[in-house]
Amino acid sequence: SAAEKGGYEYFMAKEIDEQPRAVADTLLGRHSETGEMTLDEVRLTDQDLRDVDKVFIVACGTSYHAGQVAKYAIEHWTRIPCEVELASEFRYRDPVLDRSTLVVAISQSGETMDTLMALRHAKEQKARVLAICNTNGSTIPRESDAVLYTHGGPEIAVASTKAFLTQLTACYLVGLHLAQVRGVMFADEVGAVLERLNQMPAKIRAVLDAMGPVRELAVDLAAAKSVLFIGRHVGYPVALEGALKLKELAYMHAEGFAAGELKHGPISLIEPGTPVVCVVPSPRGRSVLRDKLVSNIQEVRARGARTIVIAEEGDEAVVPFADHVIFVPPTPTLLAPLVTTVPLQVLACEIASARGHDVDQPRNLAKSVTVE
């Protein structure tokens, strides 16, 4: 009903707007006065976590993209090898698992059958299982050894938005927790990252408050045949998520690529006017990556692409290569997906709406897929 939507046209619009609060709630109370991080239900000892020599993340859909971002953070912070795998592929390829493997299952609903079956397979092989989940008491957390609940609140729209940002937040917390327990990061280093994380809700709010031009752009893009998304590092899964949102909601052909792969195929898709959304890394962090992405923008533009550039405020050097620039507040490289994803969600929501689709109930899709 209109009342449930709280004045928004769609649940999705409401949920996109709730993201600063959802991320803040997921962070709330995770850091004790002694500098210890706290998960929710933990049936794993610190020693179990110190014994971990391999992390596998399993998930589906948007949750899988959260896992892809998490890999960058977990490996960087913990120095433990981490792989991300689609839950539907995981158990059928006979993965190497034992009691020193930590399997992280990410699921908004906690009921996705493929993710549940991957988790059960991992447990049969004696791996430890940690769930990141938005639904209290659902099957996946019940069957896991430890749980970190995302406090996003109920997500009604089929396409996941606030759950994704809270999953990212939870993944960062898991990475920091592992790094701390294993002594790879000191409490003050963990504290410094947590401080940056605590600044994210205000930054997400700032992005949301500047979405006017993105709405106008969406109307313009509604007739496009296909939209491509490129990114590097954590911007690569953001590109995949931007493309998934557009497919799910607008029923348009959309694909995300690692920008470095353009020359190995995707660049041949560019026709005059093809929109390419480019997720540019921060110029302050790994500036090599940023410079490479700027070259990629020039490459696609030289072939006639219409470039829509997501860049950090102050990175004025991207402006000459951009048909449209969307600036986001400066953020540490690993945390950037918390802000760079937001314009892509709004873009997909608005394009779908401009094309006259039911944004909350896209055709053929279900909120929770409980069959394999």
Ligand code: G6P
């Ligand atoms: C469905 C939903 C997606 C979601 C995916 C995984 O496909 O439409 O939005 O990302 O399932 O769901 P989960 O509840 O496991 O995160």
